[in-house]
Amino acid sequence: MARHLITSAIPYINGIKHLGNLVGSQLPADLFARYQRGRGHEVLFLCATDEHGTPAELAAAKAGQPVAEYCAEMHDVQAKIAQGFRLSFDHFGRSSSPQNQKLTQHFAGVLADRGLIREVSETQMYSPTDGRYLPDRYIEGTCPNCGFESARGDQCDNCTKQLDPVDLINPHSTISGATDLEMRETKHLYLRQSTMKDELEKWIDTREGWPVLTTSIAKKWLNDGDGLQDRGITRDLDWGVPVKKGDADWPGMEGKVFYVWFDAPIEYIACAQEWVDAGKGDDWSRWWRTDAGAEDVTYTQFMGKDNVPFHTLSFPATILGSGEPWKLVDYIKSFNYLNYEGGQFSTSRGRGVFMDQALEVLPSDYWRWWLLSHAPESSDAEFTWENFQASVNKDLSDVLGNFVSRVTKFCRSKFGEEVPAGGSYGPAEEALIAELTERLTAYQGHMDAIEVRKAAAELRAIWAAGNEYLQSAAPWAAFKEDPDRAAAIVRLSLNLIRLYAVLSAPFIPDTSDVLKEALKLDSLDWPEDLPEALNALAPGATFTVPENLFRKIADEEREDWQARFSGTRG
Numbered sequence: 001m002a003r004h005l006i007t008s009a010i011p012y013i014n015g016i017k018h019l020g021n022l023v024g025s026q027l028p029a030d031l032f033a034r035y036q037r038g039r040g041h042e043v044l045f046l047c048a049t050d051e052h053g054t055p056a057e058l059a060a061a062k063a064g065q066p067v068a069e070y071c072a073e074m075h076d077v078q079a080k081i082a083q084g085f086r087l088s089f090d091h092f093g094r095s096s097s098p099q100n101q102k103l104t105q106h107f108a109g110v111l112a113d114r115g116l117i118r119e120v121s122e123t124q125m126y127s128p129t130d131g132r133y134l135p136d137r138y139i140e141g142t143c144p145n146c147g148f149e150s151a152r153g154d155q156c157d158n159c160t161k162q163l164d165p166v167d168l169i170n171p172h173s174t175i176s177g178a179t180d181l182e183m184r185e186t187k188h189l190y191l192r193q194s195t196m197k198d199e200l201e202k203w204i205d206t207r208e209g210w211p212v213l214t215t216s217i218a219k220k221w222l223n224d225g226d227g228l229q230d231r232g233i234t235r236d237l238d239w240g241v242p243v244k245k246g247d248a249d250w251p252g253m254e255g256k257v258f259y260v261w262f263d264a265p266i267e268y269i270a271c272a273q274e275w276v277d278a279g280k281g282d283d284w285s286r287w288w289r290t291d292a293g294a295e296d297v298t299y300t301q302f303m304g305k306d307n308v309p310f311h312t313l314s315f316p317a318t319i320l321g322s323g324e325p326w327k328l329v330d331y332i333k334s335f336n337y338l339n340y341e342g343g344q345f346s347t348s349r350g351r352g353v354f355m356d357q358a359l360e361v362l363p364s365d366y367w368r369w370w371l372l373s374h375a376p377e378s379s380d381a382e383f384t385w386e387n388f389q390a391s392v393n394k395d396l397s398d399v400l401g402n403f404v405s406r407v408t409k410f411c412r413s414k415f416g417e418e419v420p421a422g423g424s425y426g427p428a429e430e431a432l433i434a435e436l437t438e439r440l441t442a443y444q445g446h447m448d449a450i451e452v453r454k455a456a457a458e459l460r461a462i463w464a465a466g467n468e469y470l471q472s473a474a475p476w477a478a479f480k481e482d483p484d485r486a487a488a489i490v491r492l493s494l495n496l497i498r499l500y501a502v503l504s505a506p507f508i509p510d511t512s513d514v515l516k517e518a519l520k521l522d523s524l525d526w527p528e529d530l531p532e533a534l535n536a537l538a539p540g541a542t543f544t545v546p547e548n549l550f551r552k553i554a555d556e557e558r559e560d561w562q563a564r565f566s567g568t569r570g
C-alpha cells in the first residue's frame with residue numbers, strides 16, 4: 001500500500017469560488033484522492049481557506065464586518081459548498097489557525113538563524129488620505145511590464161509578473177482612489193531566494209515528469225532577467241500572522257505581519273496538524289517529516305498556473321532553507337485557465353458561474369463530469385452552455401444513463417430483479433472482456449499520470465463499449481429464440497454496471513453510490529482482475545432498478561441559464 005499526500009491550492013477567502021477555480025485545483029485533486037483511495041492506498045487529502053492579506057481586509061470592509069468574523073463565516077460557506085461538490089478532504093483547514101501562526105513564525109525564525117532573511121529599509125507607498133501604507137491590492141496602477149491598466153501592487157493579473165507597489169505607473173489607492181501618494185521609509189524582511197537559486201534549480205531538475213507548464217514557469221522565474229529575486233515576506237497590515245522570530249519578538253517589526261504568500265503554503269503542513277487536533281488523525285509527522293516516516297510518502301500538489309512560482313520556488317525555498325527534514329513535493333500538477341463564454345471567469349467582477357449557483361442548477365456530478373472531461377490541461381479551455389448541454393446529454397444521459405436503464409429494465413421485465421442464471425459467456429463476451437482489459441490498463445495509466453482529460457475519455461470509451469456490446473448482442477432478440485443466451489448477455493451487462501460503479505466513482509461519486517445501492521453492493525473493490533470482476537455478480541444476486549441516472553438538458557433550459565449567467569453576480 002502506497003501513501004499519498006495530496007493538497008489543493010488553498011482557495012482564497014474573499015468570496016465563493018467560480019468553476020475555473022474549482023477545475024484548476026480542488027476538483028482534480030479530489031479526483032486523484034478518490035482514485036488512490038479506490039486503489040486501496042492510504043491518502044491524506046488536505047485543503048484549507050487562504051485567509052490573510054489585503055483582499056480579505058477589503059472584502060470584510062465591504063461586508064461591514066470585522067475581518068476575523070468575515071473569514072470565519074466565509075470558511076463555513078466554502079466548506080459547505082465543497083461538501084456539495086463531494087470534495088473529499090480529510091480536513092478543510094484555515095490558514096489563520098493557531099497551528100499555522102506558530103509554524104509560520106517558526107519557519108521565519110529558522111530561516112533568519114540560517115542567514116536567509118535580510119532586513120531592508122525601504123520606501124513604501126503611503127496614502128495620507130487613507131492614513132496607511134498601501135501594500136498589494138490596496139494599490140493599483142499600470143503594469144510596467146505589459147501596460148495592463150489595473151495591475152495590482154503585488155502581481156499583474158494580465159502577464160502574471162510579480163510586482164512591488166513602487167513599480168506601478170500612475171498608482172492610486174483602491175480604498176479611496178487617492179493619487180496623492182507618498183513614499184515613506186519602513187522596514188521589511190526579505191527571503192533571500194536569490195542565494196538559493198542554484199539549489200532550487202538543482203532540485204527542480206531532479207523532479208521527474210513534471211508537466212511542461214510547471215517547469216516552464218519555474219525556469220522562467222529562475223532565469224529570466226536578473227534571475228530569481230529576493231522576495232518581501234512582510235507587510236504593514238493588521239490582519240495576518242504577526243512577525244516573530246519563532247517565539248521571540250522581532251525588534252523593529254512590531255505591528256507588521258507576514259505576507260500572505262509566505263504563510264499560505266505553510267498551511268499545507270499546519271492543516272495536517274489541525275487534522276490531528278480535530279481528532280481525525282493521530283500523527284501528522286509521518287506525512288510531513290522525513291525523519292518520522294514521510295520518506296515513503298508521494299506528495300502531489302494541484303493548482304492553477306498563477307500559483308506555480310510560489311509552489312516551485314518560494315515554498316521550496318522556505319522548506320529547503322530551513323535545513324529541517326520536511327517533506328518536499330514530488331509532483332506539481334498545474335492547470336491552464338478555464339474561461340467562460342468568450343471571456344474570463346472573474347471573482348472581483350462576478351463573471352461566470354460560481355460554485356453555489358452551479359449546485360442550484362444541477363447536481364454536482366453533472367458539473368464534475370463536464371469540468372474534469374474538459375480540464376484546461378494542455379491549453380486554456382472554455383466553458384460554453386452549448387458544450388455543457390451536449391456533453392451531459394451525450395456522455396452521461398445517452399451513454400451511461402441509457403445503458404444502466406436498458407439493462408436493469410430489460411432484466412426486470414424478463415427475469416425479475418435478480419441476476420439471471422443460464423447460458424455462458426461466448427466469443428462476443430470474450431472480445432468485450434479483452435477490449436475492456438486493455439482500456440482499464442489505459443485508464444489506470446492516465447489516472448496514475450494525472451492526465452485528467454485522457455482518463456475521462458477512456459472512461460467514456462469504457463461506458464460506450466458496454467452500449468455497443470448491448471446493441472449488437474441484442475438480448476431482446478435473443479430472448480425469443482434462446483433465453484439462456486439472453487440471460488448470459490444480461491448477466492454480463494449487470495456486471496458491467498458494477499464495473500462502472502467502481503471505475504466512475506472518482507469522477508461522479510454520487511452516481512456511483514446510486515449504482516452501488518441499486519446492485520446492493522457492500523463495497524466497491526477495484527477490479528484488479530477484470531475477467532473476475534465481470535463475474536462478481538453471481539446468478540441470484542438481487543438488485544433494484546435505479547431512478548433515471550441523468551436527465552437531459554433541454555434547449556429552453558440551456559437558454560435560460562445562458563441568460564441568467566450572462567451578467568455579473570450582484
Ligand SMILES: Nc1ncnc2c1ncn2[C@@H]1O[C@H](COP(=O)(O)OP(=O)(O)OP(=O)(O)O)[C@@H](O)[C@H]1O
Nearest residue numbers: 009011012020021024025303304305337338346347
Ligand atoms: N479561470 C481559472 N481556471 C483554472 N484555475 C483557476 C482559474 N482562476 C483561478 N484558478 C486557480 O484557482 C485556485 C484558487 O484560486 P484563488 O482562490 O486564489 O482565486 P484567484 O486565483 O484569486 O482567482 P480569481 O482572481 O478569479 O478569484 C488557484 O490554484 C488558481 O490558480
Ligand SMILES: [Zn+2]
Nearest residue numbers: 143146156159
Ligand atoms: Zn502585466
